[in-house]
Amino acid sequence: MALLTVRNLVMEYDGKAVLQGIDLDLDEGELKVVMGPSGCGKSTLLRCLNRLATPTSGQIIFRGEDITRPDTDVRALRQRIGFVFQNFALYRHLTTLENVTLGLRKLRGMPTNEAVERAKHELRRMNMVEHHHKYPAQLSGGQKQRVAIARALAMDPAVLFFDEPTSALDPLMSREIINVIKQLRRDNVSMLCVTHDLFLARSVGGRVLFLDQGVIRAEGEAAQLFDDHADPRIRAFFSQEARDDNPL
Amino acid sequence: MSFLDILILLATGAGYTVLVTLLCSATGMVVGLAIAMLSRLGWRPLDLLLTLFTYVFRGVPVLVLLFIVFFGLPGIGISVPPLVSMMLSLGLIAGAYLGEVFRGALASVDPSEILAAQAMGMTRLQTLLYIELPQMLRFAVPGMINEFTTVLKYSPFAYTVGIPEVMKQAMALSAATLRGVEIYFAVGLVYFAIYKLLVTLIWALERRYRVPGLTEER
Amino acid sequence: MTFLQQVVDFGPQILAGLGNTLLLATIVTLTGLVGGIGVFYLTLSQSRLCRRLTESYISFFIGTPLIVLLFLMYYGLPQWGLRLSPLAVAVIGFTMNVSAYNARYLMTAYRGLDQDELEAARAQGFSALQVFTLITLPQVLRLSVPALTNQAILNLKDSSVAFLIQYTEFFAQIQDLAIRNFQFFKAYLLAGAVYLAMVSVVVVAARWLERRLVLPG
Numbered sequence: 088m089a090l091l092t093v094r095n096l097v098m099e100y101d102g103k104a105v106l107q108g109i110d111l112d113l114d115e116g117e118l119k120v121v122m123g124p125s126g127c128g129k130s131t132l133l134r135c136l137n138r139l140a141t142p143t144s145g146q147i148i149f150r151g152e153d154i155t156r157p158d159t160d161v162r163a164l165r166q167r168i169g170f171v172f173q174n175f176a177l178y179r180h181l182t183t184l185e186n187v188t189l190g191l192r193k194l195r196g197m198p199t200n201e202a203v204e205r206a207k208h209e210l211r212r213m214n215m216v217e218h219h220h221k222y223p224a225q226l227s228g229g230q231k232q233r234v235a236i237a238r239a240l241a242m243d244p245a246v247l248f249f250d251e252p253t254s255a256l257d258p259l260m261s262r263e264i265i266n267v268i269k270q271l272r273r274d275n276v277s278m279l280c281v282t283h284d285l286f287l288a289r290s291v292g293g294r295v296l297f298l299d300q301g302v303i304r305a306e307g308e309a310a311q312l313f314d315d316h317a318d319p320r321i322r323a324f325f326s327q328e329a330r331d332d333n334p335l
Numbered sequence: 336m337s338f339l340d341i342l343i344l345l346a347t348g349a350g351y352t353v354l355v356t357l358l359c360s361a362t363g364m365v366v367g368l369a370i371a372m373l374s375r376l377g378w379r380p381l382d383l384l385l386t387l388f389t390y391v392f393r394g395v396p397v398l399v400l401l402f403i404v405f406f407g408l409p410g411i412g413i414s415v416p417p418l419v420s421m422m423l424s425l426g427l428i429a430g431a432y433l434g435e436v437f438r439g440a441l442a443s444v445d446p447s448e449i450l451a452a453q454a455m456g457m458t459r460l461q462t463l464l465y466i467e468l469p470q471m472l473r474f475a476v477p478g479m480i481n482e483f484t485t486v487l488k489y490s491p492f493a494y495t496v497g498i499p500e501v502m503k504q505a506m507a508l509s510a511a512t513l514r515g516v517e518i519y520f521a522v523g524l525v526y527f528a529i530y531k532l533l534v535t536l537i538w539a540l541e542r543r544y545r546v547p548g549l550t551e552e553r
Numbered sequence: 554m555t556f557l558q559q560v561v562d563f564g565p566q567i568l569a570g571l572g573n574t575l576l577l578a579t580i581v582t583l584t585g586l587v588g589g590i591g592v593f594y595l596t597l598s599q600s601r602l603c604r605r606l607t608e609s610y611i612s613f614f615i616g617t618p619l620i621v622l623l624f625l626m627y628y629g630l631p632q633w634g635l636r637l638s639p640l641a642v643a644v645i646g647f648t649m650n651v652s653a654y655n656a657r658y659l660m661t662a663y664r665g666l667d668q669d670e671l672e673a674a675r676a677q678g679f680s681a682l683q684v685f686t687l688i689t690l691p692q693v694l695r696l697s698v699p700a701l702t703n704q705a706i707l708n709l710k711d712s713s714v715a716f717l718i719q720y721t722e723f724f725a726q727i728q729d730l731a732i733r734n735f736q737f738f739k740a741y742l743l744a745g746a747v748y749l750a751m752v753s754v755v756v757v758a759a760r761w762l763e764r765r766l767v768l769p770g
Contacts, residue, residue, distance in 0.1 A: 139454055166456035176451035180470045180546045190455050193465060224548015242455070394749040396710040398717075399724060403745060406731075407738035488618040495717075502620070506628075515629030523617040523625070530616035 096145035118293035169239025229260030348504035366430025371437030392431035436478030570726030581647035589655025614653035639720035662696035702759035
């Protein structure tokens with residue numbers, strides 16, 4: 088069943104078309120990876136989908152509801168989409184546990200003890216429960232990202248968005264996060280992941296979309312796209328990236 | 336009369352000095368926070384108004400503003416009690432300075448955390464209350480200490496509007512005993528003691544709420 | 554007679570007051586700068602005792618109101634037989650106070666300095682005093698330009714305190730005007746506007762100075 092259907096999405100910024108007619112489908116429980124060179128509009132796409140940015144035209148159907156309509160309850164929408172950032176964006180003045188409970192308490196109005204239970208459950212899932220009293224500055228990059236994922240999961244979102252989840256991490260920590268995404272995939276969590284990390288795209292499985300100059304150029308299995316594609320731009324991108332950051 | 340007797344007599348006025356300092360600092364905090372938060376909303380006409388307020392209240396001497404409020408306003412039919420006059424002069428000026436301190440501290444909040452809060456579905460107000468404000472207050476501690484110290488140091492002006500604080504006691508005592516040098520030296524010591532106490536208290540509070548890795552150790 | 558006419562009639566006295574205000578503010582800005590550099594130099598002393606005493610000096614003057622020092626000298630000292638003019642009292646009091654603040658700004662700037670550079674100068678064979686005057690001071694002063702000009706603005710505003718020790722500066726003359734015509738509100742409002750205008754001039758001058766003096770990078 089379709090979770091997210093995007094049709095002819097256009098986003099212009101300062102008169103420049105960043106996205107020029109994107110079509111994208113994501114089913115419930117599915118994982119899709121969006122790849123492309125920097126400046127191709129990957130991050131803008133994610134930000135349009137949870138309305139952090141407002142698309143110029145086109146349709147986004149989220150669980151049967153057109154969320155580009157002006158009367159859309161944007162904040163309710165965002166609460167149903169877990170967002171994981173490249174630079175973790177943990178709240179530095181809150182402990183690990185408080186980072187996860189904040190949304191539950193303040194946005195869901197959950198009593199504190201219940202929120203703590205729920206948060207600890209998610210932290211346990213991310214293998215971070217023993218660090219629950221620590222502050223972000225006391226965690227490694229990989230640990231921070233796992234807390235950020237727990238924070239997103241705690242809200243019981245319909246889908247998780249990842250925006251370059253490994254690009255601020257060293258190869259070893261990237262591995263940590265890749266394993267987490269694989270585990271979530273087994274748990275049938277719907278995910279949309281934007282990245283230029285080839286190793287991530289190859290390891291997590293799922294279909295890969297190639298976004299370039301504001302349009303989706305190709306879609307397919309990782310192996311299909313990576314190995315000697317007919318389109319020269321796609322071939323150039325993947326051979327370049329493979330040389331740049333091969334973690335092995 | 337020994338020097339100790341002088342100190343004890345002056346200490347009776349210290350209560351009013353502390354009261355004036357606290358009331359004016361509190362006024363400054365409320366005004367400063369309001370300025371910083373309202374300017375965060377990014378509403379142009381309001382921004383202009385806040386900038387004007389800040390400019391005027393940072394440009395006029397405390398004593399002049401105090402005289403405008405206490406001796407001037409009754410002339411146009413508004414009479415203001417002494418303590419309120421202090422709050423409307425020293426307090427508002429402190430507010431203008433604290434507004435700048437808070438604005439600077441807000442700029443140190445990581446924009447990606449604000450974005451994350453919005454992506455989570457928080458309103459602008461929720462983001463301000465739960466993310467920006469708690470961090471900003473921690474960043475602003477040194478600036479707040481500076482401003483509270485300044486308020487304490489201008490608090491003797493309260494004697495000009497008849498509040499019986501340390502300075503007023505000292506003047507009466509000095510006129511009666513003709514031992515002005517010792518008395519005013521003792522006044523200096525009393526203010527210094529209040530200053531030390533104030534600073535120590537605030538740093539103790541800061542330590543209580545310090546978050547590792549957010550602000551530098553002192 | 555309208556308020557404006559009264560102000561015009563009173564003009565010469567007000568202008569004399571303005572002159573005294575500017576005189577006091579200018580003197581203490583200069584003496585405070587020199588004093589601040591002196592106190593800052595002492596904080597770098599090799600002797601622990603000297604550093605301790607200097608830091609106590611700074612801390613004490615930052616922690617006590619200027620007006621107390623002024624009253625001590627103006628109302629206290631005559632009882633010991635030493636009578637100073639209001640201007641002398643104001644200059645001495647402000648200088649001691651402003652020096653403490655300026656020294657603290659310079660110390661803050663000094664902490665941000667590249668210590669390797671000072672090490673290099675010492676290694677080159679410069680004496681301690683040469684390192685201070687040739688390397689440390691020029692850099693620290695430039696880094697402190699915004700704080701020092703800010704202090705100059707404070708000096709201008711705070712000079713109004715001197716009227717409490719009978720110095721016939723601008724605010725004292727306004728006081729006189731107000732008492733004669735009973736137009737307190739208008740008179741004080743005028744005073745506020747004039748201070749704001751004077752501060753604005755200093756702000757513009759300070760920005761100009763900052764642009765010229767602050768090192769790139």
